[in-house]
Amino acid sequence: xxxxxxxxxxxxxxxxxxxxxxxxxxxxxxxxxxxxxxxxxxxxxxxxxxxxxxxxxxxxxxxxx
Amino acid sequence: xxxxxxxxxxxxxxxxxxxxxxxxxxxxxxxxxxxxxxxxxxxxxxxxxxxxxxxxxxxxxxxxxxxxxxxxxxxxxxxxxxxxxxxxxxxxxxxxxxxxxxxxxxxxxxxxxxxxxxxxxxxxxxxxxxxxxxxxxxxxxxxxxxxxxxxxxxxxxxxxxxxxxxxxxxxxxxxxxxxxxxxxxxxxxxxxxxxxxxxxxxxxxxxxxxxxxxxxxxxxxxxxxxxxxxxxxxxxxxxxxxxxxxxxxxxxxxxxxxxxxxxxxxxxxxxxxxxxxxxxxxxxxxxxxxxxxxxxxxxxxxxxxxxxxxxxxxxxxxxxxxxxxxxxxxxxxxxxxxxxxxxxxxxxxxxxxxxxxxxxxxxxxxxxxxxxxxxxxxxxxxxxxxxxxxxxxxxxxxxxxxxxxxxxxxxxxxxxxxxxxxxxxxxxxxxxxxxxxxxxxxxxxxxxxxxxxxxxxxxxxxxxxxxxxxxxxxxxxxxxxxxxxxxxxxxxxxxxxxxxxxxxxxxxxxxxxxxxxxxxxxxxxxxxxxxxxxxxxxxxxxxxxxxxxxxxxxxxxxxxxxxxxxxxxxxxxxxxxxxxxxxxxxxxxxxxxxxxxxxxxxxxxxxxxxxxxxxxxxxxxxxxxxxxxxxxxxxxxxxxxxxxxxxxxxxxxxxxxxxxxxxxxxxxxxxxxxxxxxx
Numbered sequence: 147x148x149x150x151x152x153x154x155x156x157x158x159x160x161x162x163x164x165x166x167x168x169x170x171x172x173x174x175x176x177x178x179x180x181x182x183x184x185x186x187x188x189x190x191x192x193x194x195x196x197x198x199x200x201x202x203x204x205x206x207x208x209x210x211x
Numbered sequence: 212x213x214x215x216x217x218x219x220x221x222x223x224x225x226x227x228x229x230x231x232x233x234x235x236x237x238x239x240x241x242x243x244x245x246x247x248x249x250x251x252x253x254x255x256x257x258x259x260x261x262x263x264x265x266x267x268x269x270x271x272x273x274x275x276x277x278x279x280x281x282x283x284x285x286x287x288x289x290x291x292x293x294x295x296x297x298x299x300x301x302x303x304x305x306x307x308x309x310x311x312x313x314x315x316x317x318x319x320x321x322x323x324x325x326x327x328x329x330x331x332x333x334x335x336x337x338x339x340x341x342x343x344x345x346x347x348x349x350x351x352x353x354x355x356x357x358x359x360x361x362x363x364x365x366x367x368x369x370x371x372x373x374x375x376x377x378x379x380x381x382x383x384x385x386x387x388x389x390x391x392x393x394x395x396x397x398x399x400x401x402x403x404x405x406x407x408x409x410x411x412x413x414x415x416x417x418x419x420x421x422x423x424x425x426x427x428x429x430x431x432x433x434x435x436x437x438x439x440x441x442x443x444x445x446x447x448x449x450x451x452x453x454x455x456x457x458x459x460x461x462x463x464x465x466x467x468x469x470x471x472x473x474x475x476x477x478x479x480x481x482x483x484x485x486x487x488x489x490x491x492x493x494x495x496x497x498x499x500x501x502x503x504x505x506x507x508x509x510x511x512x513x514x515x516x517x518x519x520x521x522x523x524x525x526x527x528x529x530x531x532x533x534x535x536x537x538x539x540x541x542x543x544x545x546x547x548x549x550x551x552x553x554x555x556x557x558x559x560x561x562x563x564x565x566x567x568x569x570x571x572x573x574x575x576x577x578x579x580x581x582x583x584x585x586x587x588x589x590x591x592x593x594x595x596x597x598x599x600x601x602x603x604x605x606x607x608x609x610x611x612x613x614x615x616x617x618x619x620x621x622x623x624x625x626x627x628x629x630x631x632x633x634x635x636x637x638x639x640x641x642x643x644x645x646x647x648x649x650x651x652x653x654x655x656x657x658x659x660x661x662x663x664x665x666x667x668x669x670x671x672x673x674x675x676x677x678x679x680x681x682x683x684x685x686x687x688x689x690x691x692x693x694x695x696x697x698x699x700x701x702x703x704x705x706x707x708x709x710x711x712x713x714x715x716x717x718x719x720x721x722x723x724x725x726x727x728x729x730x731x732x733x734x735x736x737x738x739x740x741x742x743x744x745x746x747x748x749x750x751x752x753x754x755x756x757x758x759x760x761x762x763x764x765x766x767x768x769x770x771x772x773x774x775x776x777x778x779x780x781x782x783x784x785x786x787x788x789x790x791x792x793x794x795x796x797x798x799x800x801x802x803x804x805x806x807x808x809x810x811x812x813x814x815x816x817x818x819x820x821x822x823x824x825x826x827x828x829x830x831x832x833x834x835x836x837x838x839x840x841x842x843x844x845x846x847x848x849x850x851x852x853x854x855x856x857x858x859x860x861x862x863x864x865x866x867x868x869x870x871x872x873x874x875x876x877x878x879x880x881x882x883x884x885x886x887x888x889x890x
Contacts, residue, residue: 200227
């Protein structure tokens with residue numbers, strides 16, 4: 147389990163996005179859904195990360211159901 | 212912990228866990244909620260990670276991801292809360308799906324549908340607390356989609372498409388403001404038929420417009436509110452009959468087609484506002500009038516025609532009616548006609564009193580005054596609500612009474628009602644509009660011999676209904692079964708043109724979803740047809756209802772054909788999946804309809820490999836050929852001969868079916884062994 151935790155992404159808001167990025171501090175309302183966030187903001191967030199596919203989290207077969 | 216294995220998923224899956232994947236509060240899932248991202252999978256994932264506060268358990272990639280179409284990402288432990296469902300977060304597993312930014316018109320790909328079906332079945336297998344049913348309420352329990360209770364609603368704060376809250380909506384109980392309309396209320400569609408409100412939506416629109424029509428009607432609507440309009444080009448194409456090539460189309464129609472709502476196109480206010488005029492300078496957008504509203508017949512204390520006559524020419528504080536009288540031709544006088552109507556309605560008449568030098572008479576029907584008092588109209592002339600929401604015939608009778616007294620046939624093509632009472636003018640506006648007429652209302656000054664008597668109100672329209680009953684007026688009404696040579700009112704008078712859209716400050720607005728066939732309902736006292744809003748029509752909602760939900764409800768049968776062990780790549784993997792399925796069938800027996808199981812499995816195969824695997828259409832000869840040419844799971848087949856083709860799939864299915872037949876030929880034995888019936 148510890149290995150799993152270590153493997154999971156740990157960056158939080160602001161760790162990656164520039165502080166002046168329009169999406170950096172755009173916290174969604176409590177319980178909101180991603181559909182409520184403008185497409186341009188989502189695209190901008192992905193563009194900051196180079197539109198790269200996020201890495202897989204390695205998980206052992208025994209942990210799966 | 213519940214991180215799922217994607218073994219057997221049709222397009223694979225992987226775990227891309229968010230930082231909070233196992234730090235959120237624990238939940239016991241009872242509900243699966245399908246979402247649409249309105250954007251890309253990448254954008255959603257990074258947004259979830261970097262701008263935390265919302266999460267989703269899964270993302271199913273879509274066509275914009277190319278070869279990864281249908282690939283599933285798991286972002287959260289399904290035993291932990293993901294905040295994407297507002298009040299449903301404590302019991303829901305959320306599945307986001309990639310789109311092109313427009314979930315209303317961009318459907319789920321075949322790969323996404325296959326993955327969603329697999330994922331739904333998998334989640335139910337992992338979480339036995341999720342019942343196999345359509346989610347019956349916002350409290351959860353089953354399969355749902357995000358906006359199924361409206362927007363905003365208990366599951367989402369996202370808004371729909373909107374009209375101003377004080378917009379009037381005709382209902383069987385009269386005109387209600389939009390803010391008063393609740394789910395389950397009855398409204399009317401563009402044909403005038405009743406329909407139910409299935410959801411309501413409230414929010415501030417990004418843009419708001421004042422839409423102005425050529426009859427003076429004005430409506431405030433959000434930029435995304437939808438309308439069904441017919442363009443100038445469509446109008447010309449439909450009505451034009453003067454060219455040689457139009458001869459086979461018959462004479463020029465005198466009205467819009469009954470199904471104009473399907474003929475027109477759905478456009479939002481923003482689109483309409485950006486193109487008010489056609490290239491030739493004429494108005495581009497037309498909305499035909501609604502049909503007459505179908506309301507139930509009411510028990511009315513006073514005959515509606517006679518009430519209309521009294522409202523028009525009756526005494527303010529008594530039941531006396533003043534009518535024109537010609538002593539030289541008694542039978543042709545208005546007073547004579549009205550008296551006959553009273554007698555026909557069962558009243559006895561009191562004494563007639565000539566007035567104004569025998570030019571008019573006052574009539575009094577015995578008992579009417581008491582009835583008028585009970586109606587609450589004595590001293591307060593108005594059309595009671597019961598009369599305004601009565602049947603079409605009763606409403607027409609009331610209109611005829613008003614028009615026979617205060618109306619006129621002014622120009623041969625149009626009719627007019629004039630009154631100093633705005634309440635009566637508004638009643639005529641509603642009565643005529645609810646009977647399918649396009650009316651105009653205007654305000655002027657009542658003058659007699661140069662003296663002003665205050666404001667007067669005119670309601671005019673080109674009538675397609677017999678709005679007069681009095682013979683001398685009805686005879687002048689064109690084309691309605693009398694001898695007049697006049698034609699019916701023009702097509703233009705049976706529709707409204709949008710003449711202007713001007714931006715207005717945004718304000719709280721609301722829209723409805725209705726269950727009418729064309730997703731339309733009428734608004735305002737003019738009965739203007741408008742389109743409803745999501746989730747009635749978006750393509751993904753239709754897919755959810757027609758594909759995903761039925762598959763989820765069939766899950767017990769589908770379990771037999773789940774592609775356990777099939778990664779979606781290569782023959783060997785497919786063979787392994789088939790063997791696994793056969794093993795399950797042979798070892799576990801059947802819990803559902805065997806043929807249904809095969810067909811359900813065939814449908815899954817269709818999703819993966821295209822249509823044609825219909826086992827019922829494959830004959831014995833074909834079956835033998837298939838067996839000879841494609842080994843599949845047959846022990847004698849060699850690997851080189853086998854291709855993961857349609858034929859191979861069919862042969863495989865046939866083989867499984869034969870095994871099922873063997874199994875089903877011994878039901879008694881199986882039942883005895885298990886203690887349960889097997890089919």
